[in-house]
Amino acid sequence: MVYITRRERFSAAHKLAIPAWSEEQNFKTFGKCANPNWHGHNYTLYVTVKGIPEPSTGFVVDLSTLGDIIKEEVIQHVDHKNLNLDVEFTKHLMTSTENLAIAFWQRLESRIAEIGGVLHCIKLQETENNYVEYYGE
Ligand code: NI
Numbered sequence: 001m002v003y004i005t006r007r008e009r010f011s012a013a014h015k016l017a018i019p020a021w022s023e024e025q026n027f028k029t030f031g032k033c034a035n036p037n038w039h040g041h042n043y044t045l046y047v048t049v050k051g052i053p054e055p056s057t058g059f060v061v062d063l064s065t066l067g068d069i070i071k072e073e074v075i076q077h078v079d080h081k082n083l084n085l086d087v088e089f090t091k092h093l094m095t096s097t098e099n100l101a102i103a104f105w106q107r108l109e110s111r112i113a114e115i116g117g118v119l120h121c122i123k124l125q126e127t128e129n130n131y132v133e134y135y136g137e
Contacts, residue, residue, distance in 0.1 A: 001050050001051070001052065002050065002051065002052070002053055002060050003048050003049070003050045003060075003120055004048065004049055004050075004060050004061070004063065004066075005046050005047065005048040005049075005123075006046070006047050006049075006063055006066045006067050006070060007044060007045070007046050007047075008044075008045050008047070008067065008070045008071065008074070008075050009042065009043065009044050009045070010042075010043050010045070010074075010075050010078050010079035010080075011040055011041070011042050011043070011079060011080055012040060012041065012043060012078050012079065012080065012081055012082070012083050013038045013039065013040045013081070013082040013083065013084075014033070014038065014039075014040075014041070014082065014083040014084050014095040015033065015034065015035060015036070015038050015039070015084055015095070016030040016033040016034055016094060016095065016096060017030060017034045017036070023036065038082065038084075041126050041127065043100075043124060043125065043126060044124075044125040044131075045070065045074065045075075045104065045122070045123070045124055045125075046121070046122075046123035046124075046125075047066065047070055047104075047108060047112075047119070047121075047122060047123075048119075048120045048121040048122075048123070049061055049066060049112055049117035049118065049119060049120060050117070050118050050120040051116065051117050051118055054116070060117060061112070061115050061116060061117040062115070065115055066112070066115070066117070069108065069111045069112065069115070070108065072111075073104075073107040073108055073111055074104050074107060074108065077089070078090070083095040083100070089103050089106075089107065090103055097124050097126045097130065097131070097132045098132050098134070100124055101122045101123075101124045101132050101133070101134040102122075102134055104122050104124065105119065105122045105134055105136055108122070109136070119136065120135065121133055121134065121135050122134045
């Protein structure tokens with residue numbers, strides 16, 4: 001089994017806050033991500049696919065095709081958007097990195113299966129110091 005990864009990047013705005021809470025409580029829990037007037041992150045998304053290399057091409061899946069799928073299903077919807085307001089598949093969520101990784105998995109899994117790959121991991125990096133990994137469990 002071989003694991004291959006495609007990296008894509010996007011920039012987006014969001015806010016993490018629970019409306020019923022005080023501003024102070026939100027800042028205590030969510031830090032700078034609770035800023036009432038939004039803020040942005042430069043996200044890096046790593047999509048890892050597993051499979052057996054196809055004998056003729058030597059590819060698990062075509063990485064350029066994988067990149068196109070990630071752009072179609074995720075990047076074009078979220079890049080330079082407000083994740084809490086603009087994006088159909090994230091605006092009902094607390095837009096934590098964890099929840100975004102799950103939402104991206106749900107959009108990508110079947111599309112990747114169509115090109116013969118098995119989605120293994122969504123890794124989403126929000127800042128230099130923080131990232132999450134989701135394996136579909
Ligand atoms: Ni944030």
